[in-house]
Amino acid sequence: MLLLYSVQGGFGCALDKSSKKLIIIGSGNQDNPLMYDANHIPLLGLDVWEHAYYLRYKNKRPEYVSNWWNVVNWKFVNCAYESFVVKGKKFEMTPDGTIKL
Template structure:
């Protein structure tokens, strides 16, 4: 299945944004993430964010014509746009940030150098990131962001992301730690989910996010 990017605010059917297809089959990330969770997560949760965002934007007048740029306006446009606009954007990135086991590659030389500068090694980064993701209280996300040329690990509640706050950084890797992302397989064992998630990280996509967008100060498109 091909990944469809967000579309401009002038679709023939009146919607602002379109639910993207998954870039792989529902079961492609097993055993790390099961097919049922992927189907529900994409077809129900992500689809609902997109629908509610489209409904809300029929009354709002955003300046942005793409989902990435909308994030900077989301808080000003009210909680419905903030929550569902963030959910639509975060998940659009999330699917592409994962790939079947053994297909995700490794950090590029440039990204690995940046990781080493902060955490000493890829393993040191993964340990710090996993700790942050596991410690998120309730529902939210953990992110690797680019801020002023360097890398940082941050977390956001609910469906927020760093693009919503000016100068807060550009996300290049993120993990969804809402219960709907893992509960069917892992129940309350979030640390187990986070550990298995590393096996399906799509480093090729993260490299692209880092080198072609974030280092240039451009939000990663959805």
């Protein structure tokens, strides 16, 4: 968890389509992890830029990260994992940001 407290950007869990393995990706600044490798399918992400937590948590980033785990939609993460990894399905993102599996 120490890494998450000091990152200026974000982190995520993704599927590497080439190796079919789950990977942890960190991104600095405002970079999107997908900018580095289009073979990565994001499954879970955490924004640790101040805009994501400052209004509620001020400078208490560790508290924000700790509480973030309680609001992760694990059902969706599992569904995405099962769809992409196990079944090899693709997803579609609609203009309003909705993801269709």
